[in-house]
Amino acid sequence: MMVKPAGQQLLLPAKSAFIWGTLVLAMLVNMLPWGRLPGAPDWLLMLLVFWTMRQPLQVGLTAAFFFGLTMDVHQTCLLGQHAIGYCVISYLAILMHRRVLWFGYWGQALQIAPLFLLGHVLDVLVRLALGGQFPGLWVLLAPVLETLMWPLLSWLLLLPQMRAPDRDDSRPL
Numbered sequence: 001m002m003v004k005p006a007g008q009q010l011l012l013p014a015k016s017a018f019i020w021g022t023l024v025l026a027m028l029v030n031m032l033p034w035g036r037l038p039g040a041p042d043w044l045l046m047l048l049v050f051w052t053m054r055q056p057l058q059v060g061l062t063a064a065f066f067f068g069l070t071m072d073v074h075q076t077c078l079l080g081q082h083a084i085g086y087c088v089i090s091y092l093a094i095l096m097h098r099r100v101l102w103f104g105y106w107g108q109a110l111q112i113a114p115l116f117l118l119g120h121v122l123d124v125l126v127r128l129a130l131g132g133q134f135p136g137l138w139v140l141l142a143p144v145l146e147t148l149m150w151p152l153l154s155w156l157l158l159l160p161q162m163r164a165p166d167r168d169d170s171r172p173l
Contacts, residue, residue, distance in 0.1 A: 011161040014055055018160055023047050023059070027067060031074050039141035044071065045089060045119050046146050049112060050157055052090045053097035064090035078130055085122040089115050105151035112150055116143035 026043040034040050044067055051059040068083030075082070092115055100111045120142050128134060 011158060014058075014161055016058060019051055019055060019058055022157065023051065023063070023067065027070060030071060036075065038135035038138040039145070041142050041145045041149065042116075042119065045086065045116065046149070046153060047157075048086055048090055049093045049115060050154065052093040053100060054157075056094050056097060059090075060094065061087050061090055078126065081123065081126045084126070085119050088122060089119045092118070105154050108154065109147050109150035113143065113147040116146040119143070 023044070026047040029043045048059065048064050048067065052064070064086035065083050068081075068086035069079065071082040071086075072079050093112075096111065100108050103111060117140075120139055124135065124139055
């Protein structure tokens, strides 16, 4: 049992349908035409990090691997290129999830920024190792955008889990 920091709101349990629905939606957003641009944020990576940290028993390395394979097939790149990146980032998110959740949204963003950068660096390194071209410095824009979007994304994904602001003694939570 984890003790919550003072002033932090107690959250209701996340519903599995909501978790998996947001992951599928993020994958579909990544599949849109602008998802292949070098500076475009990787929405699936952001949601995998979020749910891996918040719900490590429901979303873990297996989900990261299969979503990564799906992205590999969609983008017709080396089978396993996204899968290995998503698995490494998900593993690191699981390792640091207890520490990161103690911070506020902006503190979390600063803690998560190296993961986003590492995810894109791994993607570029695998691409270069196989003889691909360097996508340019635009690739560094994606982790910056992902870090800046983290507080809003976290707040939006936690909204369905937040308790009602007016306390009712007849409700169990």
